[in-house]
Amino acid sequence: MILLDCITLAMLYTLRITAGAAALSMPLSFWLLAFSVFLFLSLAFVKRYAELHSQALSGNGKVHGRGYYTSDEPLMLNLGVTAGYASAVVLAMYLNTDNVLMLYRWPEAVWGAVPVLLFWISWIWMQAHRGHMHDDPVVFAVKDRASQLAGLAFGAVMLVGALGWPW
Numbered sequence: 001m002i003l004l005d006c007i008t009l010a011m012l013y014t015l016r017i018t019a020g021a022a023a024l025s026m027p028l029s030f031w032l033l034a035f036s037v038f039l040f041l042s043l044a045f046v047k048r049y050a051e052l053h054s055q056a057l058s059g060n061g062k063v064h065g066r067g068y069y070t071s072d073e074p075l076m077l078n079l080g081v082t083a084g085y086a087s088a089v090v091l092a093m094y095l096n097t098d099n100v101l102m103l104y105r106w107p108e109a110v111w112g113a114v115p116v117l118l119f120w121i122s123w124i125w126m127q128a129h130r131g132h133m134h135d136d137p138v139v140f141a142v143k144d145r146a147s148q149l150a151g152l153a154f155g156a157v158m159l160v161g162a163l164g165w166p167w
Helices: 002-023 030-057 070-094 098-103 113-129 137-143 145-163
Strands: none
Touching: 002 030, 030 070, 030 113, 030 137, 070 113, 113 137, 113 145, 137 145
């Protein structure tokens, strides 16, 4: 049940992307779906990991109503970090497609998004491991200064890739 819980959360978040694309009559990219499934799976695992971490610190052995045990904490950590890094691998593989050459004026610049994503995934998990993840990971990211800067850096890299360097 615990694995189905996180996979279901990731699929529901990905369904939002699917619904948005349908509402805008836009085709869905395999790459976007693959990237989002792994990224959202990592965020689902970090959400559950933070709950388990909190329960373990308070001395509870089991999270009531969910089927999780605090002893599942290391497994959630491993699965979540792996899923997050898989999203970075998918992004890197996408950046090696012909689509990127057609869509971006300076496709080499877009490669800067990969280390930014790796930093942010590592940062989120490090904060959760340290017990600083008290919110939903998306809420945490919106409030967290390092996450905000990573988002700006990611956007800047994509913008430079799309528009080219100004000089």
